[in-house]
Amino acid sequence: MSKEIIAVKNLTKMFKKRRVINNMTFQVNEGDICGFIGPNGAGKTTLIRLLTGLISPSSGSLYLNKIDVTKNREEALKSLGAIVESPIFFEYLTGEKALLNLAMLNDDMNKEERKEKVKEVIKIVGLEGREKDKVKIYSLGMKQRLGIAQALLNNPKIIILDEPANGLDPLGMIELRKLILKLNKEKNITFFISSHILDELQKICNKLIIIKEGSLVWSGNTDELLSKVSETNKLEDIFVKLMTSN
Numbered sequence: 001m002s003k004e005i006i007a008v009k010n011l012t013k014m015f016k017k018r019r020v021i022n023n024m025t026f027q028v029n030e031g032d033i034c035g036f037i038g039p040n041g042a043g044k045t046t047l048i049r050l051l052t053g054l055i056s057p058s059s060g061s062l063y064l065n066k067i068d069v070t071k072n073r074e075e076a077l078k079s080l081g082a083i084v085e086s087p088i089f090f091e092y093l094t095g096e097k098a099l100l101n102l103a104m105l106n107d108d109m110n111k112e113e114r115k116e117k118v119k120e121v122i123k124i125v126g127l128e129g130r131e132k133d134k135v136k137i138y139s140l141g142m143k144q145r146l147g148i149a150q151a152l153l154n155n156p157k158i159i160i161l162d163e164p165a166n167g168l169d170p171l172g173m174i175e176l177r178k179l180i181l182k183l184n185k186e187k188n189i190t191f192f193i194s195s196h197i198l199d200e201l202q203k204i205c206n207k208l209i210i211i212k213e214g215s216l217v218w219s220g221n222t223d224e225l226l227s228k229v230s231e232t233n234k235l236e237d238i239f240v241k242l243m244t245s246n
Helices: 044-051 073-079 095-103 111-124 140-152 170-187 198-204 222-228 235-244
Strands: 004-015 018-029 033-037 059-064 080-083 158-162 190-194 207-212 215-221
Touching: 004 044, 004 190, 018 044, 018 059, 018 190, 018 207, 018 215, 033 044, 033 170, 033 198, 044 059, 044 158, 044 190, 059 073, 073 080, 080 140, 095 111, 095 140, 111 140, 140 158, 140 170, 170 190, 170 198, 198 235, 207 222, 207 235, 215 222, 222 235
Parallel strands: 033 190, 033 207, 080 158, 158 190
Antiparallel strands: 004 018, 004 059, 207 215
């Protein structure tokens, strides 16, 4: 039986009198690669900020690895790595030094353990040989991989990626896709990925969460959704149909 690792239950978020997230309930199981889709203004960024504990819900609850984010944020976030929007690093630092600085936030590791962990994540994301280069000369794809290396520092069970393919060329997108699939298969990391590049999500996601105007439109298996619309097997076409139907 699959283990529930992200659970959103009757979640609502109000900004003044505006209901941005409307009584939303869904779950993501351990080992899923879950695509999170919705038009601009649908509430995607708000939901990601709720999941990462940056803001609190107006009502309802959300759990990461069965820990309530609102009641025990620090403990819940121990199982989470996240890149919200583009990863930001001090460009005058080397990739290695940037990660070492971030690793210092983990009180559970001593200096030597931090060095070993940084070495490990650099290898995992394929930046070996470039870790001594300054971030300012990294390509956008390399910066995204460095961001994922950052997210891996605390051995997360879940990684949230917000528009990770923005600005990447086709080769960069292929490298990112391979990295996500590798981490999912080899480390059993669950991914929750918000993106407008639906073709990429269709290639890697076994589960989809689709929202419209703050409400849940679909939560379930990707293949099941594709099979519901017999005239097409393209996620983009199905998404347009869901967004334009009453």
